[in-house]
Amino acid sequence: xxxxxxxxxxxxxxxxxxxxxxPLLVLDPKGPQAQTQAKDIILSIGIMxxxxxxxxxxxxxxxxxxxxxxxxxxYKPPHIEGNLLVELICVGIPVLIVIYLSFVxxxxxxxxxxxxxxxxNEEPLVIYASTSNWKWHFSYPEQNIETVNYLYIxxxxxxxxxxxxxxxxxxxxxxxxxxxxxxxxxxxxxLHLAASQPGEYMGRNANFNGKGFAENTFDVTAVSQxxxxxxxxxxxxxAEPLTEVKFEELLEPGHVGRSTxxxxxxxxxxxxxxxxxxxxxxxxxxxxx
Amino acid sequence: xxxxxxxAVPHPSPAIYASMVAIVLxxxxxxxxxxxxxxxxxxxxxxxxxxxxxxxxxxxLISAIAxxxxxxxxxIMMRAQLAxxxxxxxxxxxxxxxxxxxxxxxxIFMAMPFxxxxxxxxxxxxxxxxxxAFPRLNALSFWLFFVGAMLLNISFVxxxxxxxxxxxxxxxxxxxxxxxxxxxxYMFALQISGLGTLITGINFITTIxxxxxxxxxxxxxxxxxxxxxxxxxxxxxxxxVLTIALLMGTMDRLxxxxxxxxxxxxxDMLWANFFWVWGHPEVYILILPAFGIYSEIIATFSQRxxxxxxxxxxxxxxxxxLSFLVWTHHFFTMGQGALTNSIFSITTMAIAVPTxxxxxxxxFTLWKGKITISTPMLYTLLFIPIFTIGGVTGVMLGMxxxxxxxxxxxxxxxxxxxxxxxxxxxxMLAGLHYYWxxxxxxxxxxxxxxxxxxxxxxxxxLAFMPMFFSGLDGQARRMYTYSESTGFTIYNMISxxxxxxxxxxxxxxxxxxxxxxRYATRNIPSDPWNARSLEWATHTPIPxxxxxxxxxxxxxxxxxxxxENGHVLYREPYTKIHMPNNSGMPFILGCIxxxxxxxxVFALWIPVLISTIGIFxxxxxxxxxxxxxxxxxxxxIKKIEQAAGARR
Ligand code: HEM
Ligand SMILES: [Cu+2]
Ligand SMILES: [Cu+2]
Numbered sequence: 001x002x003x004x005x006x007x008x009x010x011x012x013x014x015x016x017x018x019x020x021x022x023p024l025l026v027l028d029p030k031g032p033q034a035q036t037q038a039k040d041i042i043l044s045i046g047i048m049x050x051x052x053x054x055x056x057x058x059x060x061x062x063x064x065x066x067x068x069x070x071x072x073x074x075y076k077p078p079h080i081e082g083n084l085l086v087e088l089i090c091v092g093i094p095v096l097i098v099i100y101l102s103f104v105x106x107x108x109x110x111x112x113x114x115x116x117x118x119x120x121n122e123e124p125l126v127i128y129a130s131t132s133n134w135k136w137h138f139s140y141p142e143q144n145i146e147t148v149n150y151l152y153i154x155x156x157x158x159x160x161x162x163x164x165x166x167x168x169x170x171x172x173x174x175x176x177x178x179x180x181x182x183x184x185x186x187x188x189x190x191l192h193l194a195a196s197q198p199g200e201y202m203g204r205n206a207n208f209n210g211k212g213f214a215e216n217t218f219d220v221t222a223v224s225q226x227x228x229x230x231x232x233x234x235x236x237x238x239a240e241p242l243t244e245v246k247f248e249e250l251l252e253p254g255h256v257g258r259s260t261x262x263x264x265x266x267x268x269x270x271x272x273x274x275x276x277x278x279x280x281x282x283x284x285x286x287x288x289x
Numbered sequence: 290x291x292x293x294x295x296x297a298v299p300h301p302s303p304a305i306y307a308s309m310v311a312i313v314l315x316x317x318x319x320x321x322x323x324x325x326x327x328x329x330x331x332x333x334x335x336x337x338x339x340x341x342x343x344x345x346x347x348x349x350l351i352s353a354i355a356x357x358x359x360x361x362x363x364x365i366m367m368r369a370q371l372a373x374x375x376x377x378x379x380x381x382x383x384x385x386x387x388x389x390x391x392x393x394x395x396x397i398f399m400a401m402p403f404x405x406x407x408x409x410x411x412x413x414x415x416x417x418x419x420x421x422a423f424p425r426l427n428a429l430s431f432w433l434f435f436v437g438a439m440l441l442n443i444s445f446v447x448x449x450x451x452x453x454x455x456x457x458x459x460x461x462x463x464x465x466x467x468x469x470x471x472x473x474x475y476m477f478a479l480q481i482s483g484l485g486t487l488i489t490g491i492n493f494i495t496t497i498x499x500x501x502x503x504x505x506x507x508x509x510x511x512x513x514x515x516x517x518x519x520x521x522x523x524x525x526x527x528x529x530v531l532t533i534a535l536l537m538g539t540m541d542r543l544x545x546x547x548x549x550x551x552x553x554x555x556x557d558m559l560w561a562n563f564f565w566v567w568g569h570p571e572v573y574i575l576i577l578p579a580f581g582i583y584s585e586i587i588a589t590f591s592q593r594x595x596x597x598x599x600x601x602x603x604x605x606x607x608x609x610x611l612s613f614l615v616w617t618h619h620f621f622t623m624g625q626g627a628l629t630n631s632i633f634s635i636t637t638m639a640i641a642v643p644t645x646x647x648x649x650x651x652x653f654t655l656w657k658g659k660i661t662i663s664t665p666m667l668y669t670l671l672f673i674p675i676f677t678i679g680g681v682t683g684v685m686l687g688m689x690x691x692x693x694x695x696x697x698x699x700x701x702x703x704x705x706x707x708x709x710x711x712x713x714x715x716x717m718l719a720g721l722h723y724y725w726x727x728x729x730x731x732x733x734x735x736x737x738x739x740x741x742x743x744x745x746x747x748x749x750x751l752a753f754m755p756m757f758f759s760g761l762d763g764q765a766r767r768m769y770t771y772s773e774s775t776g777f778t779i780y781n782m783i784s785x786x787x788x789x790x791x792x793x794x795x796x797x798x799x800x801x802x803x804x805x806x807r808y809a810t811r812n813i814p815s816d817p818w819n820a821r822s823l824e825w826a827t828h829t830p831i832p833x834x835x836x837x838x839x840x841x842x843x844x845x846x847x848x849x850x851x852x853e854n855g856h857v858l859y860r861e862p863y864t865k866i867h868m869p870n871n872s873g874m875p876f877i878l879g880c881i882x883x884x885x886x887x888x889x890v891f892a893l894w895i896p897v898l899i900s901t902i903g904i905f906x907x908x909x910x911x912x913x914x915x916x917x918x919x920x921x922x923x924x925x926i927k928k929i930e931q932a933a934g935a936r937r
Contacts, residue, residue, distance in 0.1 A: 044684065048681035048684060076659075077592050105631065105690060167461075179693020210466055
């Protein structure tokens with residue numbers, strides 16, 4: 001039953017490939033979460049193209065067949081109220097499709113809201129990602145490191161991002177690793193990602209937050225665990241410590257380049273207390289009215 | 290000095306100075322023109338004080354078209370800015386103001402008055418009524434809408450435009466991050482016009498429930514009236530939420546409360562929830578009447594009754610209920626967990642089912658029909674495939690896990706334009722061509738109309754299809770620029786070409802209006818399309834009382850059955866007709882509301898106080914006023930009817 005949509009999807013995909021040469025970021029996943037999302041997207045493109053195709057065919061047929069110019073002048077269209085069978089089909093098939101997509105959707109929700117199954121036996125790396133107008137602060141509490149506007153991450157290891165903001169709502173997004181989530185001033189959101197291979201990825205704030213929004217981006221470098229450890233050591237021997245004064249300075253609105261510090265702002269300016277877990281066990285709670 | 294600084298534009302540019310000059314010149318031109326041609330009296334008697342639903346419809350229509358061009362110029366500027374990487378046509382601040390006002394103008398001040406125009410013209414005619422239930426309130430609704438629109442439209446020359454997006458999320462929209470008065474304008478423009486909309490909602494529900502012609506049971510109501518009823522019910526449930534949200538937002542900005550700021554326990558997500566509890570139903574307020582118009586047109590030009598009348602009604606009722614249960618899909622990514630997202634994912638996708646039913650019903654209306662393709666029908670036939678693409682991408686967005694990738698990207702922008710342009714704008718243009726003879730007593734040129742429809746629909750595809758790709762390639766929405774290395778250039782360039790195409794389509798429409806006004810024959814039949822519902826049973830031009838005798842209705846297609854199957858519409862003798870008197874009060878009240886809103890924007894408390902007193906004074910004056918309307922005597926009716934009959 002799924003053969004047709006898949007055929008359409010592959011057709012569409014080849015069209016995209018030909019047109020763009022390079023694959024579109026979202027459809028070129030480099031991590032398990034993005035993989036799940038890309039699969040959903042391709043599947044839905046397939047099914048949806050089939051629906052569009054059917055509507056096109058019926059429309060073309062009707063308009064061609066029942067044009068006035070092809071009919072006798074004295075033809076009088078009949079009065080037709082409707083037909084139970086036809087209406088059952090028109091409701092039934094969409095209902096089946098929606099039910100099927102609902103199952104897929106619920107399943108994927110659980111996947112993207114929880115640590116990736118592929119790396120279930122690995123200890124996740126916790127990174128606090130916060131924004132101030134218009135930059136990104138990344139704190140690695142375990143490594144006692146903080147970076148501005150770039151991320152260094154080990155590949156093949158689950159990442160647990162803790163998101164919050166020092167101003168307007170922003171959205172943390174690395175398309176090739178997985179979809180975005182909001183960072184807000186009054187709470188901490190959790191986003192589980194992972195990179196399945198080393199590489200350079202684009203990251204940005206996806207939620208409009210004023211004048212500097214377009215340039216509110218960051219670079220992501222995924223490396224092997226050894227290289228990551230090396231980088232950590234290097235930072236510890238070369239970088240300046242992050243002082244409270246320095247951090248206050250960084251919070252001023254404006255654009256800055258990349259920078260690296262030892263220590264994190266978490267010690268003197270802790271994140272909001274209110275937590276919004278992304279995972280199942282936390283999600284019955286409070287304040288999202 | 291400080292006083293003048295507040296009124297100055299925070300970031301003036303040549304474009305804004307040019308608009309200032311243009312606004313002044315146009316205003317002076319209008320005043321001089323009206324004086325020169327001695328038209329002030331005419332304007333006052335026939336338009337500013339009118340309570341006639343047909344004239345109010347025309348005023349809505351003209352405002353909507355004017356705003357379409359205002360929003361369209363914004364759109365072109367945005368597309369031009371994005372057509373090239375690192376373009377410097379607009380700076381960030383200017384771009385932010387433009388997309389904010391573009392969104393607002395298009396939704397609130399273009400699409401809304403458009404549907405109001407058709408509701409005003411058609412609902413009383415379709416149900417065989419003489420006017421709406423509360424004609425004066427109806428005029429007030431219009432003036433409140435108009436004042437809201439004007440308030441927003443002066444924002445870019447006095448004090449600064451809103452720049453936090455039409456969604457105006459807090460805390461970005463709070464004082465800390467949006468210092469100019471722009472967001473105050475947003476709050477008051479929306480509040481005042483929203484009040485007008487709410488009044489319309491109540492007015493039309495009452496009209497439809499109480500003023501139907503004898504014999505017209507609810508299930509015999511024509512489809513457009515049904516769509517208007519469901520839309521107005523949504524209005525009455527959704528707009529109070531907006532009112533309260535705006536009130537709280539205003540308090541945050543002017544009185545330093547902390548409802549939505551993130552200090553002192555304010556909750557930014559509360560705004561998002563309120564906004565979309567109103568905002569999602571709002572899109573159905575727009576789309577349902579559009580569906581109603583398509584239903585009328587497709588039946589007329591297939592020369593067949595609408596297929597599945599009952600399931601059409603049922604699907605609209607279901608859509609109106611579901612529309613209140615999906616708002617969270619606008620912030621799946623706010624961290625509410627898999628369970629909440631799953632629930633809203635399912636309710637969202639569920640809306641596709643009744644919508645699909647409608648599409649299939651339209652397709653089956655063509656079945657065994659006798660299809661003639663005139664401009665309104667061409668728009669309708671082009672709407673079906675383009676809207677279907679927009680609709681199915683909505684289902685894709687409804688899958689919340691995948692929405693983590695679409696959210697805030699051009700994919701979303703593509704989706705909602707592909708729904709709203711064929712869904713609402715095409716419907717309005719189709720309706721414009723279809724009902725033009727009922728509005729203005731002559732027909733628009735069909736050939737030009739068809740070119741228009743093709744240009745506009747193909748340009749829509751050209752302008753918005755590329756955005757699906759650039760969105761999946763990581764182009765976030767609301768970005769004023771991007772670098773060449775992103776690879777977005779080609780998509781944005783194509784979009785720009787499409788936008789130019791769209792603009793030329795609309796220019797063609799204007800040319801068509803001009804051309805037809807000059808050359809079209811005024812001698813047209815009152816039922817030029819061989820249509821099916823009661824609005825076409827009136828004369829052209831429609832007398833102020835609509836129907837000399839209130840029709841009696843036996844079926845869903847009363848007029849068709851009267852023409853084809855010998856039903857008798859008019860069974861009573863002539864009797865004198867009661868009509869309401871014109872009133873200057875709605876217009877005056879509108880002017881006072883303008884002063885009130887403007888003073889609030891700049892926190893000028895003394896004028897606020899005075900105009901508040903003025904508003905209450907008007908209300909009190911109205912409650913004490915004795916105005917029982919007037920009668921049109923039988924003699925006069927006979928004269929008018931004879932003249933109308935002779936004309937035909
Ligand atoms: C006439 C052709 C149109 C073009 C070329 C156009 C183009 C655009 C562009 C470029 C954006 C901004 C994307 C971004 O940077 O986020 C936008 C946003 C928007 N448009 Fe249009 N648009 C058109 C018509 C319409 C119509 C008819 C409507 C509604 C009835 C509409 C409603 C909106 C809304 C609500 C937004 C979101 C604004 C925001 O992000 O705050 N547009 N449009
Ligand atoms: Cu919605
Ligand atoms: Cu939250």
